[in-house]
Amino acid sequence: MAPEEFNDASLVQEFIVEADEYLRSLDDDLLALERIYLTDEAPDDLIENMFRATHTIKGLAAMFDFDDIKNLSHVMESVFQAFRKKERAVDEACLEVLFRGVDALRDALAAVSAGEGEVVGSARDAVRAIDALLDSVPVTENADRTPTGLAGLGEYAQARIAEAPDEGLRAVRLLLRWGIELRLGALRISAIERALGKGEVLEARPLLDDIPMIFEADSARTDVTFEVVALTDITDAEIGDNLGVSVSTIRTIAGTGDLQKSDAEVCEPTVAASAQHIIRVDIGRLDELMDLTGEIVTARTRLEDLVGEIKAANRKDESVQLLAGAAKDLSRLVDGLQDQVMRLRMVPVNQLFSKFHRTVRDIARWSGKEIQLVFEGEETELDKRLIEQVEETLLHMVRNACDHGIETPEERVAAGKPRQGTITLAAGHEGNYVFIETRDDGKGLDVGAIWNKAVEQGRISSDEEIGDALIVDIITGSGFSTAETITDISGRGVGMDIVRKKLAELGGTIQFETEFRGGTTFTMRLPLTLAIMSALLVSEEERAFAIPLASVAEVLRVDRGEIRTIKGSQVMDLRGHSLPVVDLGHTLGFEEEPSHTGKGFVVVVSGVGHRLGVLVDALVGQQQVVVKNLEETLGRTPGIGGATILGDGSVVPIIDVDGVVDLIAGRSKNETVVGGGVR
Amino acid sequence: MARKRAPKVLDEDLSSVREARVSDADTLQLVTLLLAKDEFGFHIGKVQEIIRYSAMKITAIPNAPRFVEGVINLRGRLVPVVDLRKRFGFTAEALGKTARIIIVHVGARTIGLVVDAVVEVVRVSSLEVERLPDLAAGVGTEFVEGVCRVERGMVVVLDLEMMFSQEETDAMGSLAG
Numbered sequence: 001m002a003p004e005e006f007n008d009a010s011l012v013q014e015f016i017v018e019a020d021e022y023l024r025s026l027d028d029d030l031l032a033l034e035r036i037y038l039t040d041e042a043p044d045d046l047i048e049n050m051f052r053a054t055h056t057i058k059g060l061a062a063m064f065d066f067d068d069i070k071n072l073s074h075v076m077e078s079v080f081q082a083f084r085k086k087e088r089a090v091d092e093a094c095l096e097v098l099f100r101g102v103d104a105l106r107d108a109l110a111a112v113s114a115g116e117g118e119v120v121g122s123a124r125d126a127v128r129a130i131d132a133l134l135d136s137v138p139v140t141e142n143a144d145r146t147p148t149g150l151a152g153l154g155e156y157a158q159a160r161i162a163e164a165p166d167e168g169l170r171a172v173r174l175l176l177r178w179g180i181e182l183r184l185g186a187l188r189i190s191a192i193e194r195a196l197g198k199g200e201v202l203e204a205r206p207l208l209d210d211i212p213m214i215f216e217a218d219s220a221r222t223d224v225t226f227e228v229v230a231l232t233d234i235t236d237a238e239i240g241d242n243l244g245v246s247v248s249t250i251r252t253i254a255g256t257g258d259l260q261k262s263d264a265e266v267c268e269p270t271v272a273a274s275a276q277h278i279i280r281v282d283i284g285r286l287d288e289l290m291d292l293t294g295e296i297v298t299a300r301t302r303l304e305d306l307v308g309e310i311k312a313a314n315r316k317d318e319s320v321q322l323l324a325g326a327a328k329d330l331s332r333l334v335d336g337l338q339d340q341v342m343r344l345r346m347v348p349v350n351q352l353f354s355k356f357h358r359t360v361r362d363i364a365r366w367s368g369k370e371i372q373l374v375f376e377g378e379e380t381e382l383d384k385r386l387i388e389q390v391e392e393t394l395l396h397m398v399r400n401a402c403d404h405g406i407e408t409p410e411e412r413v414a415a416g417k418p419r420q421g422t423i424t425l426a427a428g429h430e431g432n433y434v435f436i437e438t439r440d441d442g443k444g445l446d447v448g449a450i451w452n453k454a455v456e457q458g459r460i461s462s463d464e465e466i467g468d469a470l471i472v473d474i475i476t477g478s479g480f481s482t483a484e485t486i487t488d489i490s491g492r493g494v495g496m497d498i499v500r501k502k503l504a505e506l507g508g509t510i511q512f513e514t515e516f517r518g519g520t521t522f523t524m525r526l527p528l529t530l531a532i533m534s535a536l537l538v539s540e541e542e543r544a545f546a547i548p549l550a551s552v553a554e555v556l557r558v559d560r561g562e563i564r565t566i567k568g569s570q571v572m573d574l575r576g577h578s579l580p581v582v583d584l585g586h587t588l589g590f591e592e593e594p595s596h597t598g599k600g601f602v603v604v605v606s607g608v609g610h611r612l613g614v615l616v617d618a619l620v621g622q623q624q625v626v627v628k629n630l631e632e633t634l635g636r637t638p639g640i641g642g643a644t645i646l647g648d649g650s651v652v653p654i655i656d657v658d659g660v661v662d663l664i665a666g667r668s669k670n671e672t673v674v675g676g677g678v679r
Numbered sequence: 680m681a682r683k684r685a686p687k688v689l690d691e692d693l694s695s696v697r698e699a700r701v702s703d704a705d706t707l708q709l710v711t712l713l714l715a716k717d718e719f720g721f722h723i724g725k726v727q728e729i730i731r732y733s734a735m736k737i738t739a740i741p742n743a744p745r746f747v748e749g750v751i752n753l754r755g756r757l758v759p760v761v762d763l764r765k766r767f768g769f770t771a772e773a774l775g776k777t778a779r780i781i782i783v784h785v786g787a788r789t790i791g792l793v794v795d796a797v798v799e800v801v802r803v804s805s806l807e808v809e810r811l812p813d814l815a816a817g818v819g820t821e822f823v824e825g826v827c828r829v830e831r832g833m834v835v836v837l838d839l840e841m842m843f844s845q846e847e848t849d850a851m852g853s854l855a856g
Binding site (some may be wrong): 295589633634635637643650652653 | 736738739740741742743744747749750751752754755756757758759788789790
């Protein structure tokens with residue numbers, strides 16, 4: 001048999017996604033175990049969870065003939081089995097090899113995912129390490145409670161089947177022809193488990209004698225019969241219904257209690273009903289759906305306008321009234337649709353946060369620090385794309401907090417703090433924005449030292465006023481403190497320029513608060529979704545532009561005469577401070593000279609560490625806009641971050657505030673550079 | 680370029696003609712078009728659709744590459760529009776009633792090309808490549824795939840991939856720098 005042919009890519013992808021989920025829960029559980037094992041006995045359900053996770057991964061891997069993954073999860077399962085049976089106590093050596101095992105499994109999955117096959121040396125090394133560990137323990141008695149008819153089943157399955165009657169469960173053997181009776185989704189163990197009521201899948205393996213003809217020429221016919229051994233609390237007929245298979249393929253395994261008895265004893269039907277029905281969808285499809293919805297919204301607006309015109313012209317016509325009514329109904333439905341489509345992409349930020357448990361643990365171990373990671377508002381929902389985009393950024397911030405924020409236990413004790421440092425990841429909503437905060441109770445930033453260093457490096461002049469904005473700008477500026485390692489503030493710049501760039505790209509902002517010796521908080525503010533943002537629509541020289549509302553601090557009505565020109569730059573007075581002002585049309589290059597007369601509006605925007613007044617002719621309004629990328633089609637367009645399509649079908653460029661700041665910086669260095677773009 | 684008669688402008692959509700391409704693999708099908716007074720052609724396979732210039736509103740995008748007129752809203756998608764006449768440095772007169780935007784696929788991108796008129800769809804058996812220099816006057820030879828003979832004279836066949844890959848990247852690079 002040639003397994004590769006049978007491993008349809010999408011099925012392998014399913015496998016990876018599912019195995020990855022189990023790995024993540026395994027990682028979390030191991031961390032939980034590590035936190036408590038010294039003081040408390042590990043709770044049974046924790047061990048049980050880990051046992052089942054490895055067992056399921058093993059089963060999945062076996063289906064695809066990923067031997068290394070199967071073998072590794074098998075030996076890990078054996079360790080949990082030993083914990084479970086109290087044959088072995090949890091100790092540091094065990095935890096270390098188990099963590100190694102999780103990493104090796106993850107590597108192997110990544111390799112499979114990258115299409116490199118699963119052969120990864122670390123998996124085999126991990127197997128050897130765990131084998132060595134298991135060998136070091138004398139195997140104690142293992143009373144043979146194997147019920148009859150269970151020949152060929154693994155240790156876990158046999159043990160669970162033995163316990164089944166006590167839990168009101170019975171064991172069944174299901175023959176599932178996957179590919180015909182079961183569509184792809186049901187390959188997932190969890191899908192089968194949902195069909196079993198309170199039960200669980202113990203083993204699943206292809207029936208080898210059923211296989212031959214399948215893997216030959218016709219690869220579309222990938223139907224294989226699997227034998228699934230499982231526990232359940234519901235009747236054969238119910239299982240048959242749930243899985244859409246014939247009852248004749250279901251057999252009760254002898255000696256595990258008969259149906260009537262277990263039926264009578266167990267089962268509130270609500271248990272099965274409450275099982276969540278979740279399907280996986282490629283996010284690309286959601287994007288397409290979103291685009292389509294955007295088009296419908298645009299079309300709807302056009303329809304509304306037309307209906308409005310017709311209505312005005314034919315007031316008396318009853319059918320026109322009906323048409324208007326129908327159009328209104330449609331509008332409402334479209335609103336609902338758009339709302340739901342948006343919601344499809346939202347996932348709890350916990351998915352992101354929980355990945356950092358491991359990061360923090362590893363850094364803490366390696367650096368000899370004691371750090372706990374706590375979450376606040378982890379149920380906050382974010383656009384899935386945003387979560388993907390922001391992961392690396394947050395990783396930098398968490399690493400920075402561990403490396404440079406939290407002190408060693410000795411330093412902390414000397415400073416009168418608890419030995420263990422705390423890093424808090426918090427998330428929440430603020431209007432149409434979400435914030436993600438990285439808070440540490442470490443030593444804080446020495447603002448004075450940073451400032452001195454920046455002056456020393458010639459990044460700022462010594463007469464510049466210290467403000468938070470300036471400090472953020474300095475530490476997030478590329479290269480700061482990366483080359484020369486100076487104590488205390490070294491490394492804070494590492495990766496921070498990446499943070500800055502990423503946030504600008506996502507339309508977000510970053511702020512920080514620090515208390516020297518008291519800790520530092522970085523707050524990222526991000527749009528709720530990457531696809532939609534609130535924007536201020538303005539018009540300049542008869543053209544419409546959208547300015548992200550996130551960047552807008554305030555809007556002022558001005559007379560252009562109030563704006564002074566100092567050393568070639570325009571400034572205006574804002575409550576006693578001077579605010580640099582740019583003329584939008586001039587800056588973007590479609591106006592030769594800034595206009596100097598007439599009324600206008602100054603939109604005060606704040607970019608990364610900058611505050612700037614943008615001079616425009618008129619304000620049009622504020623609205624939610626769907627952001628369309630321009631970079632893919634036009635390349636870089638400095639000062640323009642994308643475009644949006646309004647309800648009337650017109651296209652409006654979206655201003656990239658940081659880009660505008662860069663344009664001005666470029667211009668003051670070299671007057672001739674900017675301005676060529678548009679006629 | 681000598682012509683026997685003035686080209687007639689083709690107006691209908693191309694979907695019916697596309698079918699033919701599949702059935703006859705040996706010949707090439709070209710969409711021919713006018714830029715100023717000269718006739719050019721593209722492979723029909725690159726063309727998605729042809730729309731009236733007057734039906735679209737082009738929104739200028741500041742700091743876009745010089746030859747990009749702006750973007751249009753094509754059923755909810757933003758498609759950049761390039762004026763081919765400006766691209767080739769022809770004197771661009773005001774666009775008349777026959778002006779069209781040809782939506783083409785270049786690599787993974789969709790681009791709209793403004794032309795003075797679309798002439799016809801022709802089937803030719805092969806392209807000549809030797810006589811390029813004199814015929815491709817005004818257009819960089821690097822953008823020309825070959826020439827072919829039609830009833831009216833010669834048509835210069837443009838290589839869209841070349842036009843919108845390297846050259847454009849260079850242009851954008853210099854703009855960004």
